[in-house]
Amino acid sequence: MVNNSTPDRTLAVASSPLLPANTPSVPETYGAAVVVPLHAHDATDYLRSTTAVMSTSPPRTDIDGGGPVLMLLNGETSLGSSREPSTDIDVDIVQVEGAGEGDGAAADRAAVSAAEAQLPVMRSAIFTMLPIFMGYASLVTLQGVVKEEIGIKDGSSALSYEFSFATSFLYLGNLIFRLMHNVVFFFLTPRHRVALAYASMSLAIGILGVSYFLLHAKCLWPVFVAYLLGGVAIGTFESNLISCLTPLGHRTKAWAQYGITFGFNGISIGAFLLFTAFPLQERLKAAVYLCVAVANIAGLFFYLFRVPNVRFEASRQGIRTFLGDAAAFRSWVPTIWTNCFALMIDMFAVGCFSALQIYIYDVNHIPLFFNGGHGKAAPTIPQNAFRAIYNLCSMLGDGTGRKFAYTYRRTLHPCLYLGLTVVGGACILSKQAIIAPLGQFFVMFGNGAIYATTTRVIDDRVDRRFNLIALSFWLFLGDVGSFSGANVVNVLRVAVGSVG
Secondary structure (H helix, E strand, O other), X not given: OOOXXXXXXXEOOOOOOOOOOOOOOHHHHOOOEEEEEOOHHHHHHHHHHOHHHHOOOOOOOOOOOOOOEEEEEOOHHHHOOOOOOOOOOOOOOOEOOOOOOOOXXXXXXXXXXXXXXXXXXXXXXXXXXXXXXXXXXXXXXXXXXXXXXXXOOOOOOHHHHHHHHHHOHHHHHHHXXXXXXXXXXXXXXXXXXXXXXXXXXXXXXXXXXXXXXXXOOOOOHHHHHHHHHHHHHHHHHHHHHHHHHHHHXXXXXXXXXXXXXXXXXXXXXXXXXXXXXXXXOHHHHHHHHHHHHHHHHHHHHHHHHHOOOOOOOOOOOOHHHHHHHHHOHHHOHHHHHHXXXXXXXXXXXXXXXXXXXXXXXXOOEEEOOXXXXXXXXXXXXXXXXXXXXXXXXXXXXXXXXXXXXXXXXXXXOHHHHHHHHHHHHHHHHOOOOOOHHHHHHHHHHHHHHHHHHHHHHHHHHOOHHHHHXXXXXHHHHHHHHHHHHHHOHHHHHHHHOOOO
């Protein structure tokens, strides 16, 4: 082992027989790094990429008799800055056993995963996904608000069908750019693609807010443009961000994913509560859209200046790398194919029921019990209040599903969660408003659990070289499901009908 010193900082490895006698006790004096012995083919790039964060001195690669090490700074203060930390930052070294033993690449992945498990959580990572999914929620759950502003009242009119087709561009753009971001944006690194996605989502939401709630346009072309831009944003953002967060550990990535839950439902619940409290305030609707657009610009700056740029094997994606990784699909597809299938079915349900409930429960006062017009009239609930409750259950389901999948000691097969999707879908289609929110809870619990389970599987079982393409392919098949689900809404809404 090695003691590597600068005038203001000491990097040391606990339990090393080579530590000088006067080296202070590590737990008492140091505070924030992990050292993991790795095979040379994995460690060199990692060490080079962390030089700007760790030290101005070249990283040592002669620890453990020639075996290189992985050094990662912990703690939000140091992780949140791309510049060299001040020289008075203390560093604690934790030895992780097991690297370099057994099956080479698998041992490396196990060692890195074990090291990342010891990294302190960066809770502020929640702000990476929060604004993007506020935008996504605005595009999905506020469709009825835009539709009403345009003046479309008849759900079976030609203009209504054209509006539904225009909003499906969200899923089309999403579907295409899950994989095509590697080709269309080949000249950008994954980190810069994330930045582009923030800008695209901000522009999409801004177009809707300005066109319909400030200028009061009645045409549909802004819907086509905005929803396509939103699809490009989501399709490009998710896999690239998750991949960029991989070196920061499971717990940081889990907090980032909570941003999906709170971002999406902050709009889907908060906006409807505002619209219920102030039903005649048209400017409030414009304010909601413009605030979301500004939030995405804020998210862009937060990401660039607070989230560290830790490069690893999947960080330098271009067309050649993408094609090479795609050609090597036998190295990663067999590991995740069941996860892909589960997400595709799950996202079919999410895409379908998120839009379908708007048409099923499309009356100002929704009856809690639907009896087809026979018997005594049922008690009712205001539409905006119902949607707020419905979306609250969506948030609780999604959040608890993700939490369960990340904290449960065993990794359950993702297809097990599809049983909840089936039960939830039946509740929503029953047209019984009293149980529809519970149905959405089940659907979204399954969605959150499948999502979190798969990101864990990809991190733990797929070679880091294939991290980005595995995430992209998995999310691409999920979008095949959501795009298909969104496009059967017009058929199902006629077959199921409305409670009105």
